[in-house]
Amino acid sequence: MSLIEIEDLSVTFRAKGREVRAVEGVSLKVGKGESFGLVGESGSGKSTILRAICGLVPVTGGSIRIGGQPLPSPRGRAFSTQVQMVFQDPYASLHPRHTVDRTLSEPLAIHGIPGSDARVVQALTDVGLPPAFRFRYPHQLSGGQRQRVAIARALMLQPKVLLLDEPTSALDASVQAEVLNLLNRLRAERDLTFLMVSHDLAVIDYMTDRILVMQHGRAVEELSRSDLAAARMTTEYARSLFAASADRMLDPAVAAPA
Amino acid sequence: MTALHAWLSDPNPSSRRQAKLGQIWLAWLRIRRNRLAMVGLVIVGLLLVVAAFAPWIAPHDPYVQDLSRRLLPPGTPGNLLGTDDFGRDILSRIIYGARITLYTIGLVAVTAPVLGLLVGTVAGYFGGWIDAVLMRVTDIFLAFPRLILALALVAVLGPGIENAVLAIALTAWPPYARLARAETLTVRSSDYIAAIRLQGASSARIIAGHVVPMCLPSVIIRVTLDMAGVILIAAGLGFLGLGVQPPLPEWGLMISSGRKFLFEQWWVATMPGLAILIVSLGFNLLGDGLRDVLDPKSAPK
Numbered sequence: 001m002s003l004i005e006i007e008d009l010s011v012t013f014r015a016k017g018r019e020v021r022a023v024e025g026v027s028l029k030v031g032k033g034e035s036f037g038l039v040g041e042s043g044s045g046k047s048t049i050l051r052a053i054c055g056l057v058p059v060t061g062g063s064i065r066i067g068g069q070p071l072p073s074p075r076g077r078a079f080s081t082q083v084q085m086v087f088q089d090p091y092a093s094l095h096p097r098h099t100v101d102r103t104l105s106e107p108l109a110i111h112g113i114p115g116s117d118a119r120v121v122q123a124l125t126d127v128g129l130p131p132a133f134r135f136r137y138p139h140q141l142s143g144g145q146r147q148r149v150a151i152a153r154a155l156m157l158q159p160k161v162l163l164l165d166e167p168t169s170a171l172d173a174s175v176q177a178e179v180l181n182l183l184n185r186l187r188a189e190r191d192l193t194f195l196m197v198s199h200d201l202a203v204i205d206y207m208t209d210r211i212l213v214m215q216h217g218r219a220v221e222e223l224s225r226s227d228l229a230a231a232r233m234t235t236e237y238a239r240s241l242f243a244a245s246a247d248r249m250l251d252p253a254v255a256a257p258a
Numbered sequence: 259m260t261a262l263h264a265w266l267s268d269p270n271p272s273s274r275r276q277a278k279l280g281q282i283w284l285a286w287l288r289i290r291r292n293r294l295a296m297v298g299l300v301i302v303g304l305l306l307v308v309a310a311f312a313p314w315i316a317p318h319d320p321y322v323q324d325l326s327r328r329l330l331p332p333g334t335p336g337n338l339l340g341t342d343d344f345g346r347d348i349l350s351r352i353i354y355g356a357r358i359t360l361y362t363i364g365l366v367a368v369t370a371p372v373l374g375l376l377v378g379t380v381a382g383y384f385g386g387w388i389d390a391v392l393m394r395v396t397d398i399f400l401a402f403p404r405l406i407l408a409l410a411l412v413a414v415l416g417p418g419i420e421n422a423v424l425a426i427a428l429t430a431w432p433p434y435a436r437l438a439r440a441e442t443l444t445v446r447s448s449d450y451i452a453a454i455r456l457q458g459a460s461s462a463r464i465i466a467g468h469v470v471p472m473c474l475p476s477v478i479i480r481v482t483l484d485m486a487g488v489i490l491i492a493a494g495l496g497f498l499g500l501g502v503q504p505p506l507p508e509w510g511l512m513i514s515s516g517r518k519f520l521f522e523q524w525w526v527a528t529m530p531g532l533a534i535l536i537v538s539l540g541f542n543l544l545g546d547g548l549r550d551v552l553d554p555k556s557a558p559k
Contacts, residue, residue: 054456080458093449097471101274106467107457131268134275150453157457 002029003067003193004036004053004161010061011048012236023046024217025062032160035187035194039201039241045217046197047088051164053195054085066161077111084154085163089153089170090146094138099122101134101151107156123152128182138232144175155186162187164196168203201228201245213238285551293549298464301540309356317346320354320507329523336413342515347530351507355530357535360507362423362492363485369427371481375433379437379469382442383461393439396444399432404487405494412500419508426491430484434477443474475552482545486538493534 023045030036038046051057053064054215055075062126064071066082087093094103100108104123113119121131127148147167154162154255167183180203187194198204204211205228211236221238233239243247265276266283289295308315312459317336326344332348334450339348381392399407410424445451446469454468495501502508504515509530516527 056455057450075456075458077458080456083456085453085456087449087453089449093453095454095471096466098468099277101277106454106459108459110459110463121443135271135274135280153457199468232543 003032003034004028004030004195005068006049006053006062006067007065007066008062009049009052009059011045011052011057012060015056022217023052026212026217026219027062028212028222030193032111032193033191034206034210035196037211038195038197038214039199039204039211040220041199041241042069046214047165048217050085050165050195050197053083053163055079070176080107080159081111081157082159083161083163084157084159084223085165086147086150086167088166090143090150091138091170093150094146094153096138098202099135099137100141103138103149103153103197104147104156111157113157119156123156124149126155126186127152130175141173142175143181147171147175147179151179151182155190158190159192161193161195166198166200167196169198169200172229174245176203183207201242205229209217213237213241277523289547289551292542292547295491296548298540298543298545298547301536302544303414304359305537308353311545312353312357316347316350316353317430318350318409320346320351321505322346323418329519329526330513331523332525332529340345340523340528342512343519343523344436348525351512352509352533354511355507355509355533358419358502358506359489359492362426363488366430366488367481367485369423370430371477372435373427374431374436375438375470375473377431378435378438378440379442379465382439383446383465383469389470392435396432396435399429400436404429405491406418408491408495409498409500412495417500417503419502419506422492422495425495426488430488433484434480437480438470438473438475441476442469445469445472450543475549478552479545479549482541484504485541486544489538489541490533499539522559 006026006028008042009023009026010021013020013022026045026049038049040046048057052059053066055071055073066079071079098106101120104120108114108116108119120134124131124133129145129148129152133141133145138149141149146169151167162183164183168179171179173246174187183194184207184217186192194208196204196207205225208220208225210224213221215216215237221233221235223233223238227233228242230243231239233242266280268276268280270339271277271280271426296550317338326339326345327337328345330337330341330342330345332338334340337347337349339474340351342348348548356410377392377396381389407429408422408425410423415424421423451464451468459468476543481496489509490499493508493513496508497514499511499514502511512530513527513534516523516525516530520527
């Protein structure tokens, strides 16, 4: 059975009499332990799907099920122990006035989990940060370090599903590879399921087993990793997207980092 | 001492308590570099000391009248700042008046900003009709001139120091609410609020733990800058006879009683006026300096 099932999902924003259909009739299934990618240009609705899962934008049609259960609205605490999200911009996703320690211990405090001292140190070690970083503020960290903290925060509640909203697009190329490798290692260690959004096919190719290409809020084409590697696209849009990043997919720095 | 310094300035603190104290230590170092803020801090500190030790510092009883020694000029032996129309020592009255001033400021500082923060963050965070209702109430309060509204409130409640404080607090909160709401609007749609919401935090927790810290620096700075205004309004109410009642040595009241002989015995009104001036200045300077200290982003790397 699939862990994430999205059926005919629509998200429509209404503002001052205007309607913007961000997502229209998108369906997808992600199995347990799988890594699934959503690809498309800016404004194609891929991040909106992640936000709809989290309840950060209203679902106007269709259904989302996690582990066969429809999601309650508001999402509630049980949801947060199942699904967590890593945001695109690590400069905006960490509270600027909270230390790393506070950021990481907050989810434990919310859920009444004891032993936060040891857990915070362990979480930092798990994402490859020295425990000495514990009492630093986000402005004292680099972009890559911040994103590691954001990943550590998302894993504090030991979720099964991690939603990744372009987790590396705000980072420079060498740091990108490090963070992607970290995510892959964590997925293998913890048996996580990834639903990842990116506009970069090179990143998606490295990270995911299957992808869904989106355009203007609609699903265009679903491809497996081997389809992508062999350039077996059936639609013109997927082909053009592939052509735009094909040269970088062969780049050893991204495609096969050390 | 050096061991303590090293412990406080350790870049890699080993416990939460050490990290917290280290932050306070860094803030202190930052404010110490700002000379004007230090002047403000010294003035406010002096006010605290004078208020705390008034009975030991004051040369005379502030209430004892001596009509044979009335309206003596400053510099008279035994009455450094002169005496008022009842022969009471002005210096002693100013020293005891520091207690009343501090009491007023303290009460206003813990009520008005807290109320304003609460209203502003709740309105900004929830939006919609809650925002509309709370902000219209704020608008109504803002539409009245502050002193006039305070006057009306005191007139209804009756004169007295507690009522004066209540009136000042009730008229002082709307600017804080405005400030807090504006700050809340800029942070409520940010990713870090989305992240904490995703972790199952309640609205109360998000507002208290995540929104308020973002609003606090500007509110605290505004509080210290407003303190001068609070002292003046308290003095104004005292001056109009609606605040503190005689014979309590409130500074505004003292100015009011010295008004009758402002041209012949200028010191009776001038000395408490100078006290108000100096303390207001102190709070203003401190507020300016706090702005630099309260923003961790401006900390030297």
